[in-house]
Amino acid sequence: MAQRGRPRTFDRDAAVTSAMHLFWEHGFESTSLSQLKAAMGEGISAPSFYAAFESKEALYKEALERYMAIYGNLTRSLHDTSVPPREGVFLALQRSAKMQTESGHPKGCMVALGVVGAASTGSEAVTQLLREVRSRTRAGFRACVERGIKSGELRDTTDPASLAIAFDSFFQGLSVLARDRVRHAVIEKAVTEAMGMWDAATDRATPAR
Incomplete structure (x- = not known):
């Protein structure tokens, strides 16, 4: 048998x-x-x-663990203290924008897009997993801002939480743009514009990248 x-x-x-x-x-x-x-x-x-x-x-x-093992390192610059804080933010946004618009896999970010796809009470465990990953990214943005303040690059009146959330909001929004098939070249220019939020908190002009 x-x-x-x-x-x-x-x-x-x-x-x-x-x-x-x-x-x-x-x-x-x-x-x-x-x-x-x-x-x-x-x-x-x-x-x-x-x-x-x-x-x-x-x-x-x-x-999700497989996704993070492959693509999670795109935001490693947020947590790498050997990278200047402004560059850490820029690299995280730039690398993520590139990955999310590439071919060979679904567009966007699995973590950001999972917010809507795991919203029911029956999938609270999944929602918590995604929340933890997003919280770590948000904490990375804040760590960069705090390092910028400590080094004197950013004004000491800068609100770390607000600026970190502003960058994180832009980061999460990349997924929608990628799903809408906005070209990478356009999003890349938007990343440069977004870095203006950092430059606006400095006492000197910082060359845009």
Whole structure:
């Protein structure tokens, strides 16, 4: 008698990558089990799916970890104290804008777009995961602003929280622009304009990058 269960063609690593792209494109709530199973290869059953990943939420967590492992380093400059603070902010925005408009994967940012896709009370665990990642990015912007104030580059009257949220708001909005197919060249110019918020808080003109 033939054994039932996971098909021979099942590749768990590839399955997580496929799930990452589906969740990235459609969000947590809108990605169905049937879509996930179809992306993992013909023949995988619901029992096999749950045996491999336990739940849709657990798979989302693993897919998000995969996303962060691949793309999370785009904002590493926010937390790197060896990088000048203004440059840290600029690089995070510039690199993210480039990635979010590239081909080969869904447009936008999986974390930012997941805000809408995981808003129900039934997915609070997913919402919390996304909130933690966004909070870390926001804290990175604030850390750069605080370093700028401490070094004297920014005026000591600068409100770290407000300026950090202004940059974070622009950062989160990149996903909408990318999904609307706004060209990278246009967004890149917008990043330069956004850095004017930093320059406005200085006592001297800072060359735009």
